[in-house]
Amino acid sequence: MSAYSITEPTRRSKWVAALLVTLYTVITLLPLVWIISTGFKSGQDSISYPPKVVFQPSLEGYVNLFTTRTRVSSDEFGNLPPPATWYDEIVRDQGMVIAGPSRFGERFLNSVIIGFGSTFLSIVLGTLAAYAFSRFKVPLKDDLLFFILSTRMMPPIAVAIPIFLMYRSLGLSDTHLGMILLYTAVNISLAVWLLKGFIDEIPREYEEAALIDGYTRFQAFRKVVLPQAATGIASTAIFCLIFAWNEYAFAVLLTSGTAQTAPPFIPTIIGVGGQDWPAVAAGATIFLLPVMIFTILLRKHLLRGITFGAVRK
Amino acid sequence: MPNPIEAAASATPRAVARRIRGLSDRTIAWLFVAPTIFLLLAINIFPLIWTVRLSFTNFAANKPNAEVKWVGLRNYIRILTDDGIWANMQTTAHFLLWTLFFQVVLGFTLAWLINRKFKGNDLLTTLIVLPMMLSPAVVGNFWTFLYQPQIGLVNYVVEVVTGTPASSFSMLGPGGLAKWSIVIVDTWMWTPFVMLICLAGLRSIPDYIYEAAEVDRASKWRQFWTLTVPMVLPFLMLAVLFRGIENFKMFDMVVLLTGGGPGNETLLASIDLKREAFEKWRTGYSSAYAIILFVTVFGLASIYVKALNKVKER
Amino acid sequence: MSKFINGLFRLRRGPWEALATALIALGVFMLMQPFALALYTWSFLVTLAGTVMFIIVSHFPE
Numbered sequence: 001m002s003a004y005s006i007t008e009p010t011r012r013s014k015w016v017a018a019l020l021v022t023l024y025t026v027i028t029l030l031p032l033v034w035i036i037s038t039g040f041k042s043g044q045d046s047i048s049y050p051p052k053v054v055f056q057p058s059l060e061g062y063v064n065l066f067t068t069r070t071r072v073s074s075d076e077f078g079n080l081p082p083p084a085t086w087y088d089e090i091v092r093d094q095g096m097v098i099a100g101p102s103r104f105g106e107r108f109l110n111s112v113i114i115g116f117g118s119t120f121l122s123i124v125l126g127t128l129a130a131y132a133f134s135r136f137k138v139p140l141k142d143d144l145l146f147f148i149l150s151t152r153m154m155p156p157i158a159v160a161i162p163i164f165l166m167y168r169s170l171g172l173s174d175t176h177l178g179m180i181l182l183y184t185a186v187n188i189s190l191a192v193w194l195l196k197g198f199i200d201e202i203p204r205e206y207e208e209a210a211l212i213d214g215y216t217r218f219q220a221f222r223k224v225v226l227p228q229a230a231t232g233i234a235s236t237a238i239f240c241l242i243f244a245w246n247e248y249a250f251a252v253l254l255t256s257g258t259a260q261t262a263p264p265f266i267p268t269i270i271g272v273g274g275q276d277w278p279a280v281a282a283g284a285t286i287f288l289l290p291v292m293i294f295t296i297l298l299r300k301h302l303l304r305g306i307t308f309g310a311v312r313k
Numbered sequence: 314m315p316n317p318i319e320a321a322a323s324a325t326p327r328a329v330a331r332r333i334r335g336l337s338d339r340t341i342a343w344l345f346v347a348p349t350i351f352l353l354l355a356i357n358i359f360p361l362i363w364t365v366r367l368s369f370t371n372f373a374a375n376k377p378n379a380e381v382k383w384v385g386l387r388n389y390i391r392i393l394t395d396d397g398i399w400a401n402m403q404t405t406a407h408f409l410l411w412t413l414f415f416q417v418v419l420g421f422t423l424a425w426l427i428n429r430k431f432k433g434n435d436l437l438t439t440l441i442v443l444p445m446m447l448s449p450a451v452v453g454n455f456w457t458f459l460y461q462p463q464i465g466l467v468n469y470v471v472e473v474v475t476g477t478p479a480s481s482f483s484m485l486g487p488g489g490l491a492k493w494s495i496v497i498v499d500t501w502m503w504t505p506f507v508m509l510i511c512l513a514g515l516r517s518i519p520d521y522i523y524e525a526a527e528v529d530r531a532s533k534w535r536q537f538w539t540l541t542v543p544m545v546l547p548f549l550m551l552a553v554l555f556r557g558i559e560n561f562k563m564f565d566m567v568v569l570l571t572g573g574g575p576g577n578e579t580l581l582a583s584i585d586l587k588r589e590a591f592e593k594w595r596t597g598y599s600s601a602y603a604i605i606l607f608v609t610v611f612g613l614a615s616i617y618v619k620a621l622n623k624v625k626e627r
Numbered sequence: 628m629s630k631f632i633n634g635l636f637r638l639r640r641g642p643w644e645a646l647a648t649a650l651i652a653l654g655v656f657m658l659m660q661p662f663a664l665a666l667y668t669w670s671f672l673v674t675l676a677g678t679v680m681f682i683i684v685s686h687f688p689e
Contacts, residue, residue, distance in 0.1 A: 009429040017426040018433065024423060025437050028444060028501060034466055035455050047464045049479070125352065128345035136342035146618055148349070151357040153614040155562035157583045158603035161590050162360035162367065165374060185356035188349055217341050248450035248565035253591060267454040267569055277458050284451050295446040299439045303509050306445075307551065310621045311513045393668045402667065406659035605671050609658060612651035612678040615685075619644065 035288070038281035043094070046277045060094070061278025063087045064271065065104050065286075069096040104283060107265040111245060111287075113176055114261055118183035119240040123233060125184070126191025131221060133192065134199040135207075145193070149308060152189035156249040164254060174255045182250055187240040190308060194239065197309030198232025199225065235301040238294050245291060262287050361607070368601035375594040388601035398602070400577070401585045407492055408499070408567075408581060409560050413553055415500040420507025421549070425541075427508070428515045438512075442505040449502065453569035456498050460484040460570075487575045495567050495579055499560065507552045514548030515541070547624050554617040558610055582606060643684035650677030 009017070038046050042058040069091055072080070080097065083089040091098050132138055133145060163182065164173065172178030202225060210220040226233075252264040266283045269276055295302070303311050368388055372381045392398055423441070427434045444452070459466045460483075468479035484494045518541065526536045564583040567573075573580035573588070586606065590599035634642035654674030657666040 014429045014431040017429040018431040021423060021426050021431075021434070021437050021441075024419075025440050028441055028504075030466075031456070031459060031501065032443065034459065038458070047461075049464045049469070051464065051466050051469050125349045129349040132342040132345035136338050138342050138346060144346070144350070146615075148353065149618060150611060150614050151353050153558055153610050153617075154357060154361070155564075155583060155603070155606050155610055157562070157564060157586050157590065158364065158607045158610075159357060159360045161374070161596060161600055161603060162363035163356070164591075165363070165596075166360060181352070182356060185352050188352060192349060217338065242446055246446075246448035246450070248448065248569075252450075253587070263448050263450040263565075266451055275458070280454065280458070284455050287451055288447050291446050291448070292443055295443055296439055299435075299442070302442060303513050306506060307510065307555075307624075308621065310551070310625045311510065311548070389671070393671055394664070396664065399664060399667045402659045403661045406661075409659070608671065608675050608678060609655055612654065612674050612681070615678060615681045616648050616651060619648070 032288075032292075035281050036285050038277055039285045041278050041281075043271065043276070043278055046281075058090070058278075059087075060090055061276075061280075061282035063090045064276055064279040065269065065282045066102055067091065068099045068102050069094070070099045071096050103265065104262075104269075107260055107262045108286070110176070110259055111261040111263075114179045114183060114259070115241050115244040117176065117180040118187060118244045119237050121180065121184040122187040122191045122240045123237050126188050126195050126236070127226075127229070127233060129188075129192045130195035130199055131225060133196050135204070145196075148189045148192050152186065156186075157253075160250060160253045163250075167254060174257060174259050176259050179251070179255060179259050179261070182254070183244040183247060186247075186250075187243055190243070190305075191236055191240055193308040194236045194305060195229070195232060197304065197312065198229050198236070201232075202228045235298055235305065238298050239305040242291055242294060364600045364603055364607075367597050368604050370597040372597045372600075373594050374596040384597065388598045389605070391598070392602050392605060397577075398582075398585065401580050401582050404492065404578070404580055405561060405563075405582045408495060408563065408579075409557060411493075411496045412499045412503070412560055413556060415496065416504050416507045416556060417549065417553060419500065419504045420552070421511045421545070423504070423508045424511035424515055427512060438509075442509065444502045445505045447502070449566035450569050452502065453498065453566035456494075456570055457485065460494055462486060485571055485575070489578070491571050491575055491578050495570055498566060498570060499563070502566070503556060503559075506556065507549075510548050510552040511545055514545035517548075518544045547620065551617070551620050551624055554613060554620055558613045558617060561613070562606065562610060638687050640684060640687040640689050643687055644681065647677050647681035647684055650674075650680060653677070 037055075039061045040057045040059070041052070041055050042060050045052050045055045045058075046061075067087070072095075077095070080092075083092050088098060129148075133141060138144065167173040167178050170178075172181075206224050206228065207220045210224045211217070215223065246263065247261070248263045251261045255261065255264070262283070266280060266287065267275075269279050269283060271277075271279065298305070369383060369385060370381050371384050371388075373379060427438060460468075462468060462483035462485075463480060465479075465484070467484055468482070471477055471482075472479040482488060482490060484490050522540055522544075523536060526540060531539070562583050563581055564587065567579060567581055568584050568587070571579040573584045583606065586599055586602050589595050589602060631642045631645075635646070651674055654670050654672075654677055657670035657673055660666055
């Protein structure tokens with residue numbers, strides 16, 4: 001028998017484990033692969049049965065996602081000038097002409113504005129509060145922290161009714177500002193809890209040394225604590241961004257036009273006779289891909305993020 | 314020994330100096346915490362108190378000019394004696410229990426396997442985690458495509474594996490499968506969550522405990538039940554409570570998958586609440602409904618925070 | 628068990644929190660159980676009582 005630690009799993013058990021986990025990974029990634037590949041199928045291919053694994057790639061979904069199209073009669077079709085661009089050609093192949101751009105671009109931009117706006121605000125407010133909770137004796141600290149966390153647990157639909165009424169009377173419904181404030185309020189609990197954990201880990205001695213050197217509290221906070229907490233702040237920001245990016249319930253209840261984000265919009269992409277699946281898949285791909293990339297970047301801090309900083313590994 | 318900062322400090326007028334430096338730690342603490350508390354009061358607590366107030370009235374948001382009557386506890390009594398809403402709670406329970414069951418079994422098993430530390434386990438973990446971070450609404454919408462009765466991937470796979478013709482059943486249509494379809498999607502999305510937390514639990518167990526057990530000649534089976542499981546349990550509790558709360562108020566993913574249908578088969582409490590509040594506009598009544606859901610979530614959340622602190626002490 | 632009861636009398640946090648937790652769990656069970664409408668009807672009060680109790684007793688000394 002070869003020498004190994006008694007707690008080290010045997011080679012065979014490692015092999016079996018690797019095999020089973022790989023199998024699960026393949027199954028669990030299948031729907032994601034399917035979304036991405038459907039985005040590159042033509043309308044015909046996307047609804048053929050049995051489902052096509054090998055297909056002629058087409059940009060039809062992406063073109064349909066960004067345009068609105070009208071059907072023209074066959075007489076008129078013959079009189080049209082030849083298609084000017086590659087995307088004109090793709091639309092012509094479906095027997096239609098481009099009528100104009102779709103709303104997807106705007107909705108996507110709204111998601112970006114609201115996502116970054118609320119993330120920025122939550123991080124600014126959250127860092128300040130987390131620093132105070134970490135370093136000072138705040139009266140009722142535990143109660144305040146619990147209160148902050150409990151706001152995260154609120155069912156969105158339960159607070160949506162009065163927020164809807166409040167926003168209606170303040171003129172905030174369907175505005176970017178309204179959504180930014182709302183998402184900030186939801187995200188701030190996560191920001192405070194996570195950042196408090198990160199700041200707790202920075203030794204107090206650094207600041208104390210700075211204070212002795214004549215820094216004020218503010219200077220010590222800005223020049224000593226903030227740089228030390230940079231990684232923590234960055235990963236907290238990504239968590240806030242992902243949440244605001246994904247949020248649906250508030251978005252669908254409180255926005256309808258100007259400030260509507262992408263999640264309530266994507267399911268409304270309609271083609272001829274039902275949903276235009278390649279376009280939906282294209283929209284979903286564009287929308288989900290940034291989150292997948294961020295998740296991979298975040299992998300070291302993921303556990304912390306989902307447990308509000310309680311489990312640090 | 315005068316240093317430049319002190320020199321500068323003595324040069325500034327006293328009033329200004331006091332404003333800058335004289336802020337006591339206590340003031341700074343309040344200054345830093347206040348904006349957060351203010352925002353939460355304005356956007357969470359104020360609306361909540363408003364909801365409580367509305368729940369005692371017959372207000373309807375689509376008729377802001379109609380006379381608002383104070384109805385006392387009538388809304389609460391009507392909801393709490395309503396067969397239909399009771400049925401929705403049971404639908405929620407079905408969703409809750411089965412998703413928790415599958416996620417715990419799968420999540421724990423995966424964590425246990427990954428903890429064998431085979432080559433490449435980091436990469437696989439990262440890939441497995443992906444579904445969890447995606448937008449539930451977009452995912453829910455896309456799964457309706459996978460669940461299409463004639464052309465969907467799910468029906469095709471079932472036909473290939475079991476031989477049941479793909480057109481003979483419909484995952485989201487009538488036939489009783491819909492409430493399992495939502496369980497499948499939720500399990501697909503959130504198993505990684507349970508897995509990650511279990512993995513942290515498993516990794517928190519120091520090796521020497523197993524070494525001691527080996528010395529005592531405890532069987533692997535015994536080690537698993539007397540060491541592994543109790544040590545991971547606090548972590549598992551955390552995951553279960555959090556998923557429980559989240560799924561109790563589940564809205565986005567299911568509303569896009571089934572919209573509560575067919576019939577009322579997957580009408581979870583929050584979807585029903587959304588209909589009452591934003592389609593039938595029974596604002597007072599649905600405020601009472603919201604408060605009932607809120608108190609339940611709040612109760613579970615207090616237990617959750619207790620579990621959180623317990624894990625933190627480890 | 629006697630330690631638990633002793634803790635209740637001396638207003639200690641641990642046993643009271645356990646009691647409140649049990650009450651909340653009972654309320655949640657009553658809310659979603661399929662057996663009797665009456666249990667469902669009273670579930671809200673039980674959960675509410677448990678939650679309020681939890682908030683109060685979490686300020687008791689350890």
